[in-house]
Amino acid sequence: MELQIFISKKGTKVVTASNLHLVLGISNQHYSSNVKKWLCDVYEFRDGIRKPEYMKDYSKRPSKDNLLDDYYLSVELAKMITLNSKSKVKQKFANWLFNLENKFENTEFLTTEQVISVLELTKVMGLVSCQAACEKQHHKTYEERNSGSAANWWNFRSEVLGYSAEQLKKAMQMNGKKANGKSQRQMLMLVDKYEMVRTAVIDLFMALGKSERYAQNLGDLAKVFAKELNIEIFDDRGSFANFAPPLNSELAGEVKNLKNSRYRQLWETPKMAS
Incomplete structure (x- = not known):
């Protein structure tokens, strides 16, 4: 199962909360509570220890149906969520997100x-x-x-x-x-x-x-x-x-x-x- 990367109009690379939840193999029954916890938890971001900020680290994903709320997550936030999870495959996806993040850190994506x-x-x-x-x-x-x-x-x-x-x-x-x-x-x-x-x-x-x-x-x-x-x-x-x-x-x-x-x-x- 693949973790999908989306690119915004401004070039920001993001993943969706629903896709991340799915690839980590976490029970769908706890999706809403898990995502709520993800967005309210405290992480060590590059710019300091803090909670995720709306429109900076995540944003609401538009949806035709309102059955479940979905969100776009920054690569940095997705990596930390993955590392904090109890998923058996977290190392695989954390490494993948880390390597993707490295490309930005190494200025490979300078305009x-x-x-x-x-x-x-x-x-x-x-x-x-x-x-x-x-x-x-x-x-x-x-x-x-x-x-x-x-x-x-x-x-x-x-x-x-x-x-x-x-x-x-x-x-x-x-x-x-x-x-x-x-x-x-x-x-x-x-x-x-x-x-x-x-x-x-x-x-x-x-x-x-x-x-x-x-x-x-x-x-x-x-x-x-x-x-x-x-x-x-x-x-x-x-x-x-x-x-x-x-x-x-x-x-x-x-x-x-x-x-x-x-x-x-x-x-x-x-x-x-x-």
Whole structure:
């Protein structure tokens, strides 16, 4: 028995509650109560521990008959429901949903607009003001997810980025350069300036609530673009702002303030069709 995947007009991949219930081999007698529990339970989503949200994680499936309520479920929600079930075949379908989800996490489904957006982001991330703003917003998001605490912030961020201040200091020493008194950004400038662009992009997408893997993959892509474009790093803060190179000012402004615009909307989770 196959688990059917539906694709909404906006490209969101979903499964139906009725089909998932069927393939898991759960008694039809308990369908209504099981689905109600699925939608009211608490799960560990990529953006935090919470209950499923209507029009984000699930939506009502239109039906000609009203005998049983059916719903569209996001792939992420369907995977967690499957793992929490007592079905004898849950491993098979959980793995299948996990692999499908991985394709999204590994950015295999980026649209042309999104690829162009990463390219434009790469350019503005050469501005130190944008880099600093993304780091600050990532820090804010981390605090919000951890009940206002940022006690483990630097360790967490180091794990996400793949390097720490100590590792940068060692890299500086190996290159015969002094690290004393230098910030991470200053050390990166001397060790690998394109990593500054990657770091900023990762900070941005972590701030937007994306998963670590998704943010890392987009950061890696931005670093490739940065090398190809030979992006220069420019500290446009303070009195140097008037000397910043001509770039996409609208995008730079959004990166600094994370306001809603057509750029951010490209990366928001599509609303599920009702």
